[in-house]
Amino acid sequence: MKGSTLLGWASMPAALALGIPPTQVVLPGKITKGLKTLTSFASKDEICPQAPKVAVPADGLHESVAFLKDEHFRARQAQRLSRAVQVPTTVGDFATDPYDKSFEPIVEFQSLLKKMFPRVHTKAKVEHINRLGLVFTLQGSDPSRKPILLMAHQDVVPIDDPSDWTHPPFSGHFDGEWIWGRGSSDCKNTLIGLMSSVEDLLSQEWHPSRTIVLAFGFDEESHGFLGAGNISTVLEDRYGRDSFEFILDEGGTGLRNIGNDTSILYASPAVGEKGSLDLVLDLAVPGGHSSVPPTHTGIGIMAEIIYELERQELFSPRLDPSHPSYGMLGCQARYSPDHVEPWLSEKLVHGDPESLAEALADSRGPAVRYTLQTSQAADLITGGVKTNALPEKISAVVNYRVALHMTADQLRERAVRIIEPIAKAHNITLHVDFAGSANPTGMFDGTGDRTLVLSPLMEPLDPAPISPTDPLTSQTWARFSGVIRSVFESHSNPLTSKSSAESETIPKVVVTGDIMTGNTDTRFYWSLTENIYRWAPSREDGSYNIHTVDERVHLDAHLEGVMILSDPLTNGQIEIENGMASKVVASMVEKDVQPRNWLLPVNL
Ligand SMILES: *[C@@H]1O[C@H](CO)[C@@H](O)[C@H](O)[C@H]1NC(C)=O
Numbered sequence: 001m002k003g004s005t006l007l008g009w010a011s012m013p014a015a016l017a018l019g020i021p022p023t024q025v026v027l028p029g030k031i032t033k034g035l036k037t038l039t040s041f042a043s044k045d046e047i048c049p050q051a052p053k054v055a056v057p058a059d060g061l062h063e064s065v066a067f068l069k070d071e072h073f074r075a076r077q078a079q080r081l082s083r084a085v086q087v088p089t090t091v092g093d094f095a096t097d098p099y100d101k102s103f104e105p106i107v108e109f110q111s112l113l114k115k116m117f118p119r120v121h122t123k124a125k126v127e128h129i130n131r132l133g134l135v136f137t138l139q140g141s142d143p144s145r146k147p148i149l150l151m152a153h154q155d156v157v158p159i160d161d162p163s164d165w166t167h168p169p170f171s172g173h174f175d176g177e178w179i180w181g182r183g184s185s186d187c188k189n190t191l192i193g194l195m196s197s198v199e200d201l202l203s204q205e206w207h208p209s210r211t212i213v214l215a216f217g218f219d220e221e222s223h224g225f226l227g228a229g230n231i232s233t234v235l236e237d238r239y240g241r242d243s244f245e246f247i248l249d250e251g252g253t254g255l256r257n258i259g260n261d262t263s264i265l266y267a268s269p270a271v272g273e274k275g276s277l278d279l280v281l282d283l284a285v286p287g288g289h290s291s292v293p294p295t296h297t298g299i300g301i302m303a304e305i306i307y308e309l310e311r312q313e314l315f316s317p318r319l320d321p322s323h324p325s326y327g328m329l330g331c332q333a334r335y336s337p338d339h340v341e342p343w344l345s346e347k348l349v350h351g352d353p354e355s356l357a358e359a360l361a362d363s364r365g366p367a368v369r370y371t372l373q374t375s376q377a378a379d380l381i382t383g384g385v386k387t388n389a390l391p392e393k394i395s396a397v398v399n400y401r402v403a404l405h406m407t408a409d410q411l412r413e414r415a416v417r418i419i420e421p422i423a424k425a426h427n428i429t430l431h432v433d434f435a436g437s438a439n440p441t442g443m444f445d446g447t448g449d450r451t452l453v454l455s456p457l458m459e460p461l462d463p464a465p466i467s468p469t470d471p472l473t474s475q476t477w478a479r480f481s482g483v484i485r486s487v488f489e490s491h492s493n494p495l496t497s498k499s500s501a502e503s504e505t506i507p508k509v510v511v512t513g514d515i516m517t518g519n520t521d522t523r524f525y526w527s528l529t530e531n532i533y534r535w536a537p538s539r540e541d542g543s544y545n546i547h548t549v550d551e552r553v554h555l556d557a558h559l560e561g562v563m564i565l566s567d568p569l570t571n572g573q574i575e576i577e578n579g580m581a582s583k584v585v586a587s588m589v590e591k592d593v594q595p596r597n598w599l600l601p602v603n604l
């Protein structure tokens with residue numbers, strides 16, 4: 001996206017903001033600087049270009065909207081998800097052995113899947129990777145098309161005090177609207193949605209043209225090495241690098257309105273992830289009796305280190321056009337000009353990446369700040385055993401989420417810069433124990449019994465590669481976002497349309513990439529494709545409380561998530577000639593297509 005084309009946002013005519021084809025809009029004279037005419041928007045330089053809706057092939061499958069309305073289907077889906085939540089597949093931190101007894105619920109969960117989804121289990125190849133990783137492969141009829149990979153995880157985060165919950169955390173209670181319990185929205189809804197889609201497609205004698213792979217790890221909430229870590233190796237060996245059309249996993253910011261404007265619905269799959277580093281500090285100093293202490297005990301020294309880490313070389317936010325949020329803000333400025341900061345368009349065009357980012361972080365709060373800035377949180381500390389004994393071993397862990405413009409290496413270097421003078425002042429030998437990184441030269445080397453070791457808790461992770469989101473050049477994104485538009489422009493918000501006549505509006509859907517501040521199992525799959533979409537298509541008020549008490553998902557939100565996994569998504573393709581937009585742009589004049597159904601209502 002080029003800066004010059006952003007010039008006109010502040011005074012963009014309302015007609016343009018509402019998606020009237022750009023070629024029909026005449027640009028007011030005073031903002032034409034740098035632009036010939038707005039027809040140049042129908043090219044690579046358009047602000048927030050949207051793919052056309054994807055037309056439904058006439059092959060007799062049911063319409064997707066029926067699934068929101070079919071009572072049998074609704075009841076069965078509530079029951080499926082509820083039963084899945086009832087199996088407490090919790091995973092703690094640092095699981096290392098798939099044969100550990102704590103994984104027994106995963107075994108039970110898999111036998112439940114087998115009962116609930118018999119067709120998937122007979123028609124797909126079923127594989128267990130590293131005992132509990134589950135991979136289903138449905139062979140496509142057209143080997144020239146790349147396979148697609150649909151992901152979710154079987155495990156859930158543990159619960160704290162069950163008595164804090166409105167309904168017991170593993171009851172899978174369905175109150176007629178909401179399915180309650182741990183995992184209901186992170187992410188058994190996704191897993192059950194995927195299985196349900198495929199099960200019901202298969203019940204309609206559906207034959208995918210592409211190969212469809214479903215891959216479910218079992219320790220995502222404990223970093224994913226056992227599940228996705230091992231599955232990814234198998235898939236890369238089997239299919240090779242860059243072998244998948246796209247990957248779809250949990251995540252993203254779902255579907256949202258801005259302010260109270262329900263006429264535009266933003267769909268924001270995450271197309272990037274921040275990196276992460278858990279920096280471990282292990283300090284060892286001589287012990288002794290507390291009555292004859294040194295000026296600074298090991299705890300005092302560790303406190304000084306953390307104090308300085310929180311005060312020196314502070315991180316700042318940055319937002320330039322390479323960051324997916326830049327494109328997202330461009331979309332908001334184009335389609336919701338009355339609902340964003342009055343200065344947004346101007347700053348996107350003229351602001352430097354630092355001041356633009358700082359202004360946004362101030363205006364939108366910490367959740368947005370940390371999509372643009374590295375975070376640092378001292379999360380663990382231990383040390384000392386007794387009031388009359390000096391502490392000998394003190395450990396702390398500081399968690400970093402690496403902003404897109406930084407690397408994990410830079411964070412290690414910063415930590416060494418800040419900590420080295422402190423170590424020196426206290427006569428402590430500093431060791432930097434990162435694989436592949438030598439101790440910096442000239443580092444103070446004290447003696448023997450006073451040492452500080454800096455190491456990563458696990459392999460540091462750099463920010464993920466950004467997946468392409470220009471529908472004019474990426475046919476994969478064009479199809480993916482076109483299917484999203486087809487599905488969500490086909491009906492009004494089921495969560496509000498029952499209670500208020502005013503919200504019967506069918507929105508215009510704007511699809512735009514976003515990033516995640518946390519990590520998903522896709523961290524293991526970067527080599528398989530450049531197109532990695534992390535997106536649970538859940539509306540803003542369709543699920544609550546991931547990772548805490550009273551996690552729940554609205555049945556309608558779950559059903560809409562099932563709807564997106566359509567056959568148009570898995571089978572079709574958009575042709576883009578010469579890397580340019582001719583056909584896409586030509587078809588931007590929308591026909592009113594209904595997304596096709598891929599699920600067959602059957603009796604329970
Ligand atoms: C595969 O699982 C084993 C344990 O079963 C683990 O040690 C290893 O790190 C995993 N592989 C990857 C690539 O994460």
Ligand SMILES: *[C@@H]1O[C@H](CO)[C@@H](O)[C@H](O)[C@H]1NC(C)=O
Nearest residue numbers: 258259260261262338339502
């Ligand atoms: C939407 O919010 C704006 C202010 O945020 C207010 O002026 C306007 O009346 C609201 N519109 C509706 C339909 O509630």
Ligand SMILES: *[C@@H]1O[C@H](CO)[C@@H](O)[C@H](O)[C@H]1NC(C)=O
Nearest residue numbers: 426427428446447448449450
């Ligand atoms: C550093 O510690 C060693 C023993 O661990 C001691 O011999 C030396 O004098 C100390 N140096 C300073 C400057 O305190």
Ligand SMILES: [Zn+2]
Nearest residue numbers: 186187220250
């Ligand atoms: Zn999850």
